Amino acid sequence: MADTLALLDGNALLYRAFHALPALTSPKGELTNAVYGFIMMLLRGVQDLHPTHVAATFDTPQPTFRHQRFEAYKGNRAPMPSGLAPQFPRVYELLEAFHIPVYRIDGLEADDILGTLAERASVSGMDVIIITGDTDALQLVGPKVRVLVPRRGLTDTVLYDEAAVRERYGLEPAQLADYRALRGDTSDNIPSVPGIGDKTAAKLLASYRDVDGILLNLDKLPAKLAEQMRSYTDQMKMALHLAQIVRDAPIEFDPGVCALRPPDRERTLALFHELGFRSLIDRIPPADVRSDAFEAGAGEQLATLTAEGDRDRTQGPDDRAAGAENVPQPLLFAVSDSPSGSVANAVGAVVQSLDELRSVVDELRASGGPVSIVHVLDRPDAMRGALLSIAYARTSPTPQEDGDREAGPFYVPFGGAPDGGGRPLPLAEGLEAMRPLLESPNLPKASQNTKQLTVVLARYGIVLQGIEFDSGLAAYLVETSQRTLTLQDLSWSRLSRELPGLKSLTGDGRASRPIESVSIGHLGMHMCREVETLAQVQPILEREVVEGGLDDLFRQVELPLVAVLAAMERAGVGVDVPYLMEFSRELHERIAGVETATYDAVGHQLNINSSQQLAAVLFDELHLPAGRRTATGRASTAADALSSLRGSHPVVDLILEHREMTKLKSTYVDALPLLVNPDTGRIHTTFHQTVAATGRLSSTDPNLQNLPVRTELGRRVRRAFVAPAPGWKLLSADYSQIELRIQAHLTRDPTLLEAFQAGEDVHAATAAELFAVPIDAVTREQRGLAKTANFAIIYGISPFGFSEQTGMPQQQAAEFIRRYFERFRGVEEFQKRLLQEARSTCVVTTLLGRKRTIPELRSQIHGVRAAGERMAINAPVQGTASDIIKVAMVRLHDDMAERGMRARLLLQVHDELLFEVPDAELEMLKAVAKEVMENAVTLSVPLVVEFRAAENWGALY
Template sequence: GSRPPAKIRNCVFVIRFFFLLVDGQFCTVENQEESQRLIEELRPFFEAEYIEKIAHNIKYDIKVLAKYNLSVKGKLFDTMLAHYLINPDMRHNMDILSETYLNYQPISIETLIGKKGKNQQSFRTVELAKQTEYAVEDADVTYQLKELFEKQLVETDTKKLFDEIEMPLVPVLTAMELEGINLNVEFLTELSDELTSDIQKLEKGIYEQAGKEFNLASPRQLGVVLFEDMKLVDKPKKTKTGQYSTSEDVLSKLKEHQIINDILNWRSLIKLQNTYIDALPGQLNENTKRIHTDYHQAVAATGRLSSNNPNLQNIPIRTERGRQVRKAFIPKNSHYTLMAADYSQIELRIIAALSGDESMIESFVKGEDIHSATAAKVFGVGLDEVTREQRSNAKAVNFGIIYGQGAFTLAQQQGISRKEAKELIDNYYTTYPKLKAYMANQVDNARDNGYVETILQRRRYLKNINSQNAIVRAGDERNAVNAPIQGSAADIIKLAMINIHDKLSNNDLQSKMLLQVHDELVFDVHKDEIEAMKSLVKYEMENAYKMAVPLDVEVDMGENWLEAH
């Protein structure tokens, strides 16, 4: 952009909705007209490519400015994201960072407007002098943290990750959040009615088996029915408060009783109805009538994104009923269709590449079904002779190994003896010897360095890796193997998202990227752009990062997210 006027050069701007600091003066804007005039005067500053913009949680500020039709261009620096890379396990809010790194306690927003909730006041009600002090301090603290974190990014070898992944991802996530996704409310209403009917049938059956009615939602009453009235086990487990434990963990071991299956089913339907089916319509934006989730880059220590309002990362897909929720997410209008692009077995491909195991790499390069190929090698049979049970066992080991699963868990999960499970794991490591060596090496490196890294040098610190406590140490030993795999998958999809966003913008395509759910991206695709989008998205996702194994992406279209998945 052109250079801003001299009078607004070289000064700090503190943007607080209608409150702006210009030339060292803190200004309140009395009306919409004056506000618009000031916004236009500031436009060159925000849109100037050569001016670096610094903020704490910059995505929020960019979205607020977007409401005033202001786009933020140029280099961005987010102190929250910088700290997330420097110290991923710590909290990243500005007050804590200020106290920790600057030894300074800033004014808390809650002292001005009260705690979150219905009694919280608007910032407009705060007296001007306090507004001024708060806003200017906010900018000052952010700038001081930036000066500090810039050096620490270099010291922790995370500057490249910050500059090439986390900061370029901010405009991508901003665009996705502002775009939102369409929701079929009528479908959810019908689904809720169906669930209510099913829940009532389950309750009737449970009461008949129990011989009486009781409050199913009360763990205390349920415990008495199951373990005193029905005496399902001789020595029932109790909680710290002395009542019978009815946790999923406890009940799932008693599935030979029909009442237990019905209770677990009842719980899952109630959760599904309350968390998603009945909650989603209430989360529609009043103006756009769309769902706008918030993505968080600085929550999961592994590097994965998380989301809330609503949390779309946790929409259940393991049950038929859970999958139905995805049917409610639909295209923008009749000119669009939904497209979902999903990395196939990306974590297994990453561990094959990182370990350098030739046998596993070869299976992926040949395009073989990795679970069948593993079963053929582990059980010593031909690829075309693998039984469904053998493939299921091989699949369980393939995924279980990544998460440090042992023979006991594998035996329980697959319904086999511990001896069989141990043999299966031993044969697995014989089949893929470099995998075992890689895992041991990861743990050794973590012990020496105190952290492990992803393919793009994202660090996961493991402070308990040398602990005397065997349980916490084992947790970090599992993380030493798993974090680089999960984190590398996160790095790769973030790279793909940045590249896809750039291509969509540069080619003036009408299609939009809407959602990221772990290894999957969801798009609103204009029907004139279907073929172009299929090839563009598949190419960018499969070529986001070059490894010893090919990345494979499955692309599907549909009139709702379930069809497209």
Template sequence: MATQYPLILVDASGYLFRAYHALPKLTNSKGEATGALIGVLNMLRKLIDAHRPDYIGVIFDAAGKNFRNDLYPDYKAHRPPMPEDLREQIQPLQDIIRAMGLPLLVIPEVEADDVIGTLATQAAEQGIQTLISTGDKDMAQLVGERVTLVNTMTDTWLDPEGVREKFGVPPERIVDYLSLMGDSADNVPGVPKCGPKTAAKWIGEYGDLDGVITNAERIKGKVGENLRSVLDQLQLARQLTTIKRDVQLDLGPADLAPTPPDRETLRTWYARIESRRLLASLDDASETPEASDTPSPQDTDYDLVLTQASFDTWMSRLEGAELFAFDTETTALDYMVAELVGVSFAVEPGQAAYVPLAHRYLGVPDQLDRDAVLARLKPLLEDPNRLKVGQNLKYDMSVLARYDIRMRGVAHDTMLESYVLDSIGRHDMDTLAKKYLNRNTVHFEDIAGKGAKQITFDQIPLEPAGHYAAEDADVTLRLHQTLWPQLEATPSLAELYRDTEMPLVEILSRIERTGVRIDRDLLAQQSQELSQRIAALEAEAHEVAGRPFNMGSPKQIGAILFDEQGIKPIAKTPKGAPSTSEDVLEQLADQGHALPRLILQHRGLSKLKSTYTDKLPQMVNAETGRVHTSYHQAVAATGRLSSSDPNLQNIPIRTEEGRRIRHAFVAEPGHRLLAADYSQIELRIMAHLSGDERLLAAFSRGQDIHRATAAEILDLDPEQVTGEQRRSAKAVNFGLIYGMSAFGLAKQLGITRGAAQEYVDRYFQRYPGVKDFMERTRAKAHEDKYVETLFGRRLYLPEINHSNQSRRAAAERTAINAPMQGTAADIIKRAMIAVDDWIQRERPPARIIMQVHDELVLEIAEDAIEDSRQPIRAAMESAAQLAVPLIVDIGIGDNWEEAH
């Protein structure tokens, strides 16, 4: 199954105990215990083989006590000591995991759960789908739209709906659920005789733990007496069962990339623990010709080109080839500063060469002159009739542009061939080589080292550098010869690849190199203003409090709020003090108390300053004075573009302070910014795909679709619809697209689940075509195991027929959402191509500088701005022919916020 989880977090301590109790007590010939160790290693290997994550963290509990023991000295006091034959397996297991190249974390004073909770929360905030492998029910509280649990021993999967199905409460109420039941294994106090059904029932009736406490007198019988007898312990239970999500770590999710294994160390360990299966896994990986780290001599003929005669020979071969693979080696990943170190090419499978141009280390052999080689290559690389193939050629295009070479004739990109065939999973060359060629390539870390000791490519000796670079070109050519026939076999995919994805390569390279101008002075001013506002909030808070205090000190905040101001506490800490958690402060602010609101505002502005106004200026290129993001075509499963360094999709817009950041994205002098944004594109696509008569009519008449929806399901005239009713209709419109349940809608609107379900039912009564479309899509997805966009892009659904109901339901929700999201992605890509074609054809003083969500941003000379409106609008609105009009809203301004 192709992975849907770029990050996997492993509860290794849980693995260890489960393996110890489930497997035989094995020993080696020296009498050393090995059963649990071998069990964990096999479980890890199976997990990794099944999902092939980009990032993985293997997390163990640290020895000794943690902060929960400080809160409650009897925490886990009843647990028997760890068996000695289990304890002696921990260090060898950790040594082997490190040799496997897997990031291993052991953080003192917290539990593995807290480390996992912190990393999963950070990953979710960064949009990374995360799989937590654990058998611990406590971790159900971490489940969300981007966090899933799997118990590999039972093949039990838990997404948000799965948590509700299993426990009877949603993930955000799991802590309350556990607090009421307590945990005898961890010695966490709870309500005597309160089992899972009772805990779920109480939470369902009273909302949460606080509601249960408030209504304790209303609960009858012995269990009610038991509840009332332990009310003072429940806050402690909540503290003990709440997983921390803010552990101070030296690394984040993106730092958990696995590294190449240390095979010799692994061989030594596997021999010591006498595991023939693990030893055989090393032999399979290293001795199979098709899967070797270094291809056999019969398989390859790689040249290291150091003489003019050899280079001339290769130029003749390139000029005579119908298609050749091309790659560059550089000093950096940042295309704006990367220096060209060498080039490689392949003309036939196994026949490749590397031309070193700028290796710099003591004793390096003489290399050909870089300027002379590039001058010779330039006509070939710029010839549109000389066809090239590469892996992620956008990067090579951008690097060559720094040397005044406009690469043309780019016929194929293996990264995009793979992505269009099946968007789920990774599309880097090493992964594709293993997947499609059953070949382990030489990794960059194998020749450059890793971590702080990693050297740049220009420092790598020519022989290993030459083999690595030539192999890149060779494998790229082989991948193309494997992937392209598969694409051709499905004409709609081949057309999507040829007409949409490939033309975007050059366009995106040009947009990236153009960048967007940043007003660093304005950002500095905003940082200063934020500092002043933060200081003013602090002063105001001190005035409201009647004295100075540390706004980061819960103890001081509690003393002022509850002792000095007499505010009634909402919750208590485990030690009995009134809680000042963020949730508590928000509730107090909602009650009208001034000081909690000031503290929350202070925290929000401090985060905005550190994350955006202080950081963005550091990303400005010193040479251009502009920010240059990187757009990624082969990441989002739906076909959407993503961006990084900086992530333009995440520029905040929900608050006034956040929107002000867009003021710092400005036009060059003499120019203005034009922002062209599709209006409600996914709802229009829903109308087109569903064919619902009322939706089609509303869009065709140009109605406000949310007001029209409210009028339909409430049986009102549109002018009678209130703002609140329109907001509810908007939540339904967009919620249905994203698979929102009645429970989720109820939470968003602050209404009962029954009222939300009634709203959904009325919606489907008035828009039966939408319901029919959803049912048809589900049925077809179960049959085909994929869904398609309007333009033939496929999203495969490997779990659409899974035996696990929650996983199957998640796949069904994706099946409904993906055609709309994917079609919107296709349309904005087609729009970029159409607008760029207008620019290249008519040569107006205009250039695309950003693509964010459904919006294009252009920088246009002031005297051409008005003449540009209509061509841009026409290009974008004709990017697709739908049953309803595509509408583009255009704004113009000196900065992004003003134009948007």
């Protein structure tokens, strides 16, 4: 099989990534979206295409021979975006770490280097795949050369061979340069022959092969066309010179230099951590594996397993003295360091029997702790996932001799493929043996995912107690600019040591395998590394939490909240499946009716889900005004673009109605019944405590915090969530205008304070101030504008944004905001002070001490910096609101338990708590919730909670 050379068109890929991805930034605020997209495409290309050789090409800043021939070449292009230029050096650094050579030559474009390398490699017998961001390189396609081009975004790609080029253009690849010479190329400012478009150019080339063939046969062309060709002969030849890619540039091609090798792991890891590319770390193969492991993104990392089951540890004098000769000893294994010495090392013991497990439990309990715990499930869903294994270590790690199990971790397998490292223990009996350890409130414990472990153990009747530390929660409070931090991240950032993730055992993507198929020995090594890492990072993170002034928030709010969220996940929420099935049938019929009405409105059938067909109907057939354009230059048919066309033609409203119903049906009505747990008959969402930088909770599988509420049809989805039985209700306890009340407290604005303290309608009071009318004379429209302003100002909205929300002209919106700040000077002064301090420290703080780091405030890019300023204005308000409701949840959970109430807290949705409660406890729960929620913190204005009760969630609104 021939070797394959993958060639990267560096400039084109970086431009593509820069415009395709949002403004991603590193932990230090450095813009990284183009770098991230480039590396993603590189890794994806290596994984999918299996090259044996890789090289990258880039332009240089110097003019090329094309500029010398035609001064206006690419003269219509805007300068390189200021945010893109600084990302090129980062890509060069990463390519060097990946051992991928970079080719650049003054006077030539990257395309010319691609053409030359492709020519020389193919002549030598290699296959070539060019990975680029545009179609200019398609002229290079040949028997041994293919071109990979994105269609949309970064991952939707097309691999062109000769047949694919013919299918798209009706031409041979070698004719595409002539095609560009005839029809021109606006992206490169190559002029066209007037009057010749795509169809005429393709027809001429199909008949006469190339530009020279056309010029030799002008007498066969219509007189007008022939005259046009004669008049523009020189321009056409110049355009051909510009369009043709050079294939004989002065480049030395050495296949050995381009041979694919594993990257410099330490250098790549350091760069990925510096840039914040944590999701890519598991795709770097180990440094000591063969090259083809690079293709898998993350093959199984084989550490050295030394089985020491034959070691007779009962012969030691200390063991004999303790009577240990009759106690079965766990099988020991040692995990070797990598050659660089930077991989986490551990000595672990696989527990081989229930008797061994009981011995280990007794030993750990006698130690007095602290004990670190990590676990692995076969799936993320704690309500359905099977516990595969659990590992313990003492939280007092010091360097130990190999085989010293007194301080080393213990690994208890309940699943995995049996091997020399042991066999699985029976789960129920094993958990029962561990019950005294897990349920002991006096044995301090640490975990990396306490909530998931709590839910899983509760399924087996075990109440996890004594948790005093959670690495994920501590890291989340300390590093709020990062997404959820894993033990792998913490090992690198706190211990300067690599800790391979589970993907190093299972692989990634299509090449992955189930975690339960990994051998017990290898999974044991992985978990012992993890639990020892947890033990070692705990004192470091605890110190950081204290030094950051976050200890109270950690120990009094976030850590106690884990048990509350675990109970909520276990409780789930009741669902009326028959109602959803009937709703689905209704939507099916209504969708069919809307489709028929749409066909009637336009006079023919069409695929309503096709954006291209919609655009053709709306803008070409019906000549409706096109709004914004997509990245490909087409008129947008997105919902916001179509909403602006409401009333211009009946079909617009039909299309929007069709979209709402089809999304509602597929995303919610048909999907929710599939998520019902067969054991409980309820839906159990998963709450995430360490995702939102503001401190807000989020939920997934399903996301019950974002159910549609803006339309009557959308609100009907909530009717499916029901009380568990007759004689029960769902109770909503909702903080009224909590963010505005927090803003009044933080800003000390006298007008806002007075309105809330007097119990006035704050939006009407705001309107009275803004429009200079008595409060009882405020119109509905004025109150609506004031309400929008009140909430928008919290989010640091711009005049453009306010204009978009209200529909008023941008200049009028700017004047409205100016008038708002004039009347509410306390708000403006607070925001100015806040921004001044935040620009200096890049940190803002909530009332309870939660910190949010905002590196975007130091960005050199105006849009990124402005977004950072909006975050800085909003974070103290939204973060304080999230802190308050968390405090209330913890206190309510404890209070309800102490009272022995049957009522249960089910959901937290923004500023609202949803309970299920028996009718006999309804008034008691209202009184308890009112007392706890309205007194969760003390503000200078009162907190107010509103209650609603009904048999289903939809009826509450």
